[in-house]
Amino acid sequence: MLLVERYGQIIMSQIAEHINLPMSTTSGMVERLVKGGFLKRERSEEDRRIVVIALTEQGKGLVSKLKRIIHNYINKITEELTEEVQLLYKIFIKTMNIINNMHNDETIGGKENSGKIKKIEIE
Numbered sequence: 001m002l003l004v005e006r007y008g009q010i011i012m013s014q015i016a017e018h019i020n021l022p023m024s025t026t027s028g029m030v031e032r033l034v035k036g037g038f039l040k041r042e043r044s045e046e047d048r049r050i051v052v053i054a055l056t057e058q059g060k061g062l063v064s065k066l067k068r069i070i071h072n073y074i075n076k077i078t079e080e081l082t083e084e085v086q087l088l089y090k091i092f093i094k095t096m097n098i099i100n101n102m103h104n105d106e107t108i109g110g111k112e113n114s115g116k117i118k119k120i121e122i123e
Helices: 002-007 012-019 021-033 058-080 083-107
Strands: 009-011 039-043 051-054
Touching: 002 009, 002 012, 002 058, 009 012, 012 021, 012 051, 012 058, 021 039, 051 058
Parallel strands: none
Antiparallel strands: 009 051, 039 051
8 A cells, every 4th residue: 555655556567566476466455455445446547448556535544544653663663772873774764765766766667677675665
C-alpha cells in the first residue's frame, strides 16, 4: 500500500517487480486489499486497456495512520541514541534513499532492473 501511495497509480507488474514477488502472489495480495476496501482497480486514463491500482479513501486513511505509527516508533528509538549514532543513522537513511531512488528509476521507469531492493521510503 505504501508503494501505491507513493506513485498514486501503478500497474500490477510494476508492483510485483518492485517487491520482487511473482505476479500470482502479488495478484492475490492486491485482490485481498481490493476486497478489504483499501485498494481499487481503475482503467488508465492514457490507455483504457491497462488496469491501474490506486488507494481508496479507506486505504489512504490506513496508510496515513501507519506512517504516523512508524514515525513515532522511529522517533522513540532515535531519541535514545547518542548524537553520533543519530548522525550515522541519518547518513544511512540518506544513502538508502539514494539507492532506492536509483532502483525506482530503473523499475518504475521501465528500464532493465539491475538489482532488487525491498524498501519503500516512508516520507
